[in-house]
Amino acid sequence: MPVIEIKDVSHVYDQGAAARAVLRDVAVRFEEQRVGVIGANGSGKSTFARLLNGLVVPTQGRVRVDGLDTRSDGRGVRRRVGFCFTDPDAQIVMPTVAEDIGFGLRRRGWSRAEVAERVAAALAAYGLEGHADHPAHLLSGGQKQLLALASVLVTEPAVLVMDEPTTLLDLRNALRVAEVVAGLPQQVVLVTHHLELLAGFDRVLVFDEGRLVADDLPDAAVAYYRKLMA
Numbered sequence: 001m002p003v004i005e006i007k008d009v010s011h012v013y014d015q016g017a018a019a020r021a022v023l024r025d026v027a028v029r030f031e032e033q034r035v036g037v038i039g040a041n042g043s044g045k046s047t048f049a050r051l052l053n054g055l056v057v058p059t060q061g062r063v064r065v066d067g068l069d070t071r072s073d074g075r076g077v078r079r080r081v082g083f084c085f086t087d088p089d090a091q092i093v094m095p096t097v098a099e100d101i102g103f104g105l106r107r108r109g110w111s112r113a114e115v116a117e118r119v120a121a122a123l124a125a126y127g128l129e130g131h132a133d134h135p136a137h138l139l140s141g142g143q144k145q146l147l148a149l150a151s152v153l154v155t156e157p158a159v160l161v162m163d164e165p166t167t168l169l170d171l172r173n174a175l176r177v178a179e180v181v182a183g184l185p186q187q188v189v190l191v192t193h194h195l196e197l198l199a200g201f202d203r204v205l206v207f208d209e210g211r212l213v214a215d216d217l218p219d220a221a222v223a224y225y226r227k228l229m230a
C-alpha cells in the first residue's frame with residue numbers, strides 16, 4: 001500500500017487577525033489498507049482528508065504520498081489519490097451518468113473505445129447499468145454516491161479518500177456504499193461519523209480540536225472517542 005506521511009502539519013485557513021489553527025502539530029505515517037478518521041464536528045477531519053490529495057496544502061509542515069510532496073507534486077499526488085466528497089452533487093461534472101464516469105479517462109487521453117469499455121464495466125460494477133444515458137443529477141442520493149465512487153475509481157487511484165460518503169444516505173444506500181468500499185483493493189482513508197463502518201479497519205485516527213489525539217485499532221479508538229464526547 002502507498003505510504004502516506006504527514007509531517008508536523010499545522011493549518012490555518014485565514015491568515016487574518018482571527019486566524020485559528022484548524023490542524024495543530026499533526027504527525028502521522030501510515031501504509032495500512034483501511035484507515036478511519038473520526039472526531040467531533042469541526043475537529044479538522046475534512047481538512048486532514050483534503051491534505052492527502054493536495055486539495056489543502058498545509059500552512060506548515062509537509063504531506064507526502066509515496067514520496068511525492070503535495071506542495072510541489074500536486075498533480076502527481078492527485079493521480080494516485082482519488083477523493084470522494086460528502087455531497088456527490090459537488091463532484092458530478094457531466095450531464096449523463098456514462099459521460100461523468102468517462103470524464104476522468106478522457107482527460108487522461110484515453111481513446112474513445114477504451115473509455116467506452118471501462119465505462120461499461122464501471123456501470124455494471126456499481127449497479128448503474130441501465131442508467132448510462134440518464135441525467136446524472138436526477139439519480140437518487142445513493143445512486144449519485146455510487147456514481148461519484150465509480151467516476152473516481154475508474155481512473156484506478158492507488159488511494160481513495162472519502163469524506164463522510166454515507167452521511168446523506170438512507171440505511172440501504174449507506175450499506176451498499178459500505179459494501180462496495182469494503183471490497184476495494186485500494187488503500188482507503190475514510191472520514192466518518194458512522195462508527196460501525198470502521199469494524200475490520202486496520203487503524204483509526206481520532207481528532208480533537210485540530211490535534212491527533214488517538215491512533216489505534218478501531219475498538220480502542222472508538223472507545224477513546226466516546227469518552228471524549230461524554
Ligand SMILES: Nc1ncnc2c1ncn2[C@@H]1O[C@H](COP(=O)(O)OP(=O)(O)OP(=O)(O)O)[C@@H](O)[C@H]1O
Nearest residue numbers: 013014022039040041042043044045046047048207
Ligand atoms: N475553506 C475553509 N475556510 C475557512 N475555514 C474553514 C474552511 N474549511 C473548514 N474551515 C474551518 O476549519 C475547522 C475544521 O473544519 P473541518 O471541516 O476540517 O472539520 P470536520 O472535523 O471535518 O467537521 P465535520 O465533522 O463537521 O465535517 C472548522 O472550524 C471550519 O469552520
